[in-house]
Amino acid sequence: MALNYKESKLVKDTLPSLRQHGEHISTVFYKTMLRDHPELHNYFNTVNMHTGKQPRALTSLILAFASNIVNISELTPKLERVAQKHASLNIQHEQYEIVGKYLLRAFSAVLGPAMTPEVKMAWTKAYWVMAKMLTGREAHIYRAFEDWKGWRKFMIYNKKNETVEGNIVSFILKPVDGKPLPLFMPGQYITLRITVPGMKYAQLRQYSLSDAPSHDQYRITVKRDQGSNWDYAKSQEDIRTISSAASSASDSSIGSVQPCRPGVVSNSLIDEFHEGDIIELTHPSGSFFLNTNMDTSMPLVLISAGVCVAPLLSMLNTVVEKRINRPVSWIQASRHDAPFQAHVENMAKRHPNMRTKFFKSRLSDSDVLSYTSTFDNDFLSLTSEDLYLSNSSSEYYICGPEKFMMQASEHLHRHGVRPERVQFEIFSVGSFEMRLED
Ligand SMILES: Cc1cc2nc3c(=O)[nH]c(=O)nc-3n(C[C@H](O)[C@H](O)[C@H](O)COP(=O)(O)OP(=O)(O)OC[C@H]3O[C@@H](n4cnc5c(N)ncnc54)[C@H](O)[C@@H]3O)c2cc1C
Ligand code: HEM
Incomplete structure (x- = not known):
C-alpha cells in the first residue's frame, strides 16, 4: 500500500x-x-x-x-x-x-x-x-528464532574478572532447560532482563556475546558503569536541554534528571548476581556480525575501545577456532589494562596471519566518555599494513565510544577506505551511521 x-x-x-x-x-x-x-x-x-x-x-x-x-x-x-x-x-x-x-x-x-x-x-x-x-x-x-520465543532462563555458571580493577566481568551463561543453544553470528548481542530491587519495572539491556558461538553456553562481558565518569559539563548541558524540552511539554517524569548515578544493570550484575543465579535472555540478534559462511580471503580489521572489545572478540575467536584463513589486524584501545590482551596475543600465535596493536590511552577520568585527541594520535601512528590499506577489499569492524568511532571512520575515509567496507556497532540507542550523516 x-x-x-x-x-x-x-x-x-x-x-x-x-x-x-x-x-x-x-x-x-x-x-x-x-x-x-x-x-x-x-x-x-x-x-x-x-x-x-x-x-x-x-x-x-x-x-x-x-x-x-x-x-x-x-x-x-x-x-x-x-x-x-x-x-x-x-x-x-x-x-x-x-x-x-x-x-x-x-x-x-x-x-x-x-x-x-x-x-x-x-x-x-x-x-x-x-x-x-x-x-x-x-x-x-x-x-x-524457531522454538526460542521470548525470554529464556539462563544460569550464571561462572563469573570472571577480566581486568585487575575488577570493573569488567565476564559471565558464562547456561540455559536452564538444558537444550542446545543456537549458533549466533559473531558480533551479535542478546537482551538481558533482570529486576533490580527498588525499581518498579523490569530492566532490559543488550550485551554482545563475547566468545565464539557454542551449543552449550554463551558468554557476555559487562563493564561497570560508574556514572561519575560522565563529562560533568556536558551532562549539565544535556540536563538543561532535556529540562527545557520537558517543561515546555509540561512533563513531570521525562526530564526530572537525577545527578548521574551509577549504571543500574551493570552494577547489579557485577555486585549482586553470583554463580547459580538465574537471569533471562532473548535469542541472539543484531545486524553487526561477521559472516563466517562466506568463503573469502579478504583481510579483516577489528578495531575496538574499552568493553566494546566484546563483539570483536567473538569474531576473532571464531576466525581462529574455525581456522578461517583471512589476514587479521587487531587494534584495541583501553584506558588501563586492555581486557583479554593476553588471550588475544595467544590467538595471534595460533593464527597464521594476524597482527596486533594495543593502545593505552592517557585520558583522565573526566575525559573517559569522549576519547578525544589521544586516539587521533593513536590512529595516526597506524601503518598502512596495520589497516591493510593496500587491499581495497579489506573489511573493517569498529566498536567503541562515539567519538572514537568518529575518529576511526574519518581516519579510514582519509585513507581512501570506502564507507561500505566499514561496519560500526554502538553500545547505545540509534544507529551510528545515522549520526555520521547528521
Ligand atoms: C548492541 C549493544 C551491545 C552492548 N554490548 C555491551 C557489552 O558487551 N558490554 C557492556 O558492558 N555493555 C554493553 N552494552 C551497553 C549495555 O546495554 C548497557 O547500556 C550498559 O551496561 C549500561 O547499563 P546500566 O544499566 O549499568 O546503566 P544505566 O542505568 O542504563 O545508565 C547508563 C548511564 O546513564 C547515566 N544516567 C543515569 N540517569 C541519567 C539521566 N537521567 N540522564 C543522563 N544520564 C543518566 C548513568 O550515570 C550511566 O552512566 C551494549 C549496548 C548495546 C545497544
Ligand atoms: C514504525 C514504528 C517504529 C519505529 C520507526 C521505531 C524506531 C526505533 C528506533 C530507531 C529505535 C532505536 C534502535 C537502535 O538502537 O538501533 C527503536 C528502539 C526501540 N523501540 Fe522502536 N520503533 C517503532 C515501533 C516500536 C514499537 C511498536 C515498540 C513497542 C513498544 C517499540 C519499542 C522500542 C524499544 C523498547 C526500543 C529500545 C529502546 C532502548 O533501548 O532505549 N518500537 N525503535
Missing part, C-alpha cells in the same frame, strides 16, 4: 514543521504513551528516555523515511538495525497500533490546523508503510 503522489506530497509538506519541533514531538509522544500504557516501561530504557536518545532515534527515522518516500531502499540498513533491536526486545505486532496512535497525536499537536483530515490520512498511511516493513522483517526474524 504505497503512498500515491498526492499523499506523499502532503506528508513531505509537513516535514519542515515536524523537523523543527522534533524534540517536542519526541517528548509529548513518549510522555502520553507511557502515561496511558505504563506497561511499556518494561521495554524502554529509562535513561534513553531521559536523555531523549530513544524518542529522537524513532522520530528521526520516521522523518527520514517520509523524506525518502520514493527511495526507501536507502533506509534498508537502518531499518534492519531497528528490526533486529525490536526482535531482541521481543516487541510484538500489536504494539505498533499503540505507537502509531501516540505518534500521530504528537504530530497533530505540533501541526495544529495544518493537520487536516487529508494530511492525517496520508501520515497514517506513511506510518503503516514503515510499520509493515518493520513488522514484516521482525516476523521473519522471529521465525528464524
Whole structure:
C-alpha cells in the first residue's frame, strides 16, 4: 500500500514543521504513551528516555523515511538495525497500533490546523508503510528464532574478572532447560532482563556475546558503569536541554534528571548476581556480525575501545577456532589494562596471519566518555599494513565510544577506505551511521 503522489506530497509538506519541533514531538509522544500504557516501561530504557536518545532515534527515522518516500531502499540498513533491536526486545505486532496512535497525536499537536483530515490520512498511511516493513522483517526474524520465543532462563555458571580493577566481568551463561543453544553470528548481542530491587519495572539491556558461538553456553562481558565518569559539563548541558524540552511539554517524569548515578544493570550484575543465579535472555540478534559462511580471503580489521572489545572478540575467536584463513589486524584501545590482551596475543600465535596493536590511552577520568585527541594520535601512528590499506577489499569492524568511532571512520575515509567496507556497532540507542550523516 504505497503512498500515491498526492499523499506523499502532503506528508513531505509537513516535514519542515515536524523537523523543527522534533524534540517536542519526541517528548509529548513518549510522555502520553507511557502515561496511558505504563506497561511499556518494561521495554524502554529509562535513561534513553531521559536523555531523549530513544524518542529522537524513532522520530528521526520516521522523518527520514517520509523524506525518502520514493527511495526507501536507502533506509534498508537502518531499518534492519531497528528490526533486529525490536526482535531482541521481543516487541510484538500489536504494539505498533499503540505507537502509531501516540505518534500521530504528537504530530497533530505540533501541526495544529495544518493537520487536516487529508494530511492525517496520508501520515497514517506513511506510518503503516514503515510499520509493515518493520513488522514484516521482525516476523521473519522471529521465525528464524524457531522454538526460542521470548525470554529464556539462563544460569550464571561462572563469573570472571577480566581486568585487575575488577570493573569488567565476564559471565558464562547456561540455559536452564538444558537444550542446545543456537549458533549466533559473531558480533551479535542478546537482551538481558533482570529486576533490580527498588525499581518498579523490569530492566532490559543488550550485551554482545563475547566468545565464539557454542551449543552449550554463551558468554557476555559487562563493564561497570560508574556514572561519575560522565563529562560533568556536558551532562549539565544535556540536563538543561532535556529540562527545557520537558517543561515546555509540561512533563513531570521525562526530564526530572537525577545527578548521574551509577549504571543500574551493570552494577547489579557485577555486585549482586553470583554463580547459580538465574537471569533471562532473548535469542541472539543484531545486524553487526561477521559472516563466517562466506568463503573469502579478504583481510579483516577489528578495531575496538574499552568493553566494546566484546563483539570483536567473538569474531576473532571464531576466525581462529574455525581456522578461517583471512589476514587479521587487531587494534584495541583501553584506558588501563586492555581486557583479554593476553588471550588475544595467544590467538595471534595460533593464527597464521594476524597482527596486533594495543593502545593505552592517557585520558583522565573526566575525559573517559569522549576519547578525544589521544586516539587521533593513536590512529595516526597506524601503518598502512596495520589497516591493510593496500587491499581495497579489506573489511573493517569498529566498536567503541562515539567519538572514537568518529575518529576511526574519518581516519579510514582519509585513507581512501570506502564507507561500505566499514561496519560500526554502538553500545547505545540509534544507529551510528545515522549520526555520521547528521
Ligand atoms: C548492541 C549493544 C551491545 C552492548 N554490548 C555491551 C557489552 O558487551 N558490554 C557492556 O558492558 N555493555 C554493553 N552494552 C551497553 C549495555 O546495554 C548497557 O547500556 C550498559 O551496561 C549500561 O547499563 P546500566 O544499566 O549499568 O546503566 P544505566 O542505568 O542504563 O545508565 C547508563 C548511564 O546513564 C547515566 N544516567 C543515569 N540517569 C541519567 C539521566 N537521567 N540522564 C543522563 N544520564 C543518566 C548513568 O550515570 C550511566 O552512566 C551494549 C549496548 C548495546 C545497544
Ligand atoms: C514504525 C514504528 C517504529 C519505529 C520507526 C521505531 C524506531 C526505533 C528506533 C530507531 C529505535 C532505536 C534502535 C537502535 O538502537 O538501533 C527503536 C528502539 C526501540 N523501540 Fe522502536 N520503533 C517503532 C515501533 C516500536 C514499537 C511498536 C515498540 C513497542 C513498544 C517499540 C519499542 C522500542 C524499544 C523498547 C526500543 C529500545 C529502546 C532502548 O533501548 O532505549 N518500537 N525503535
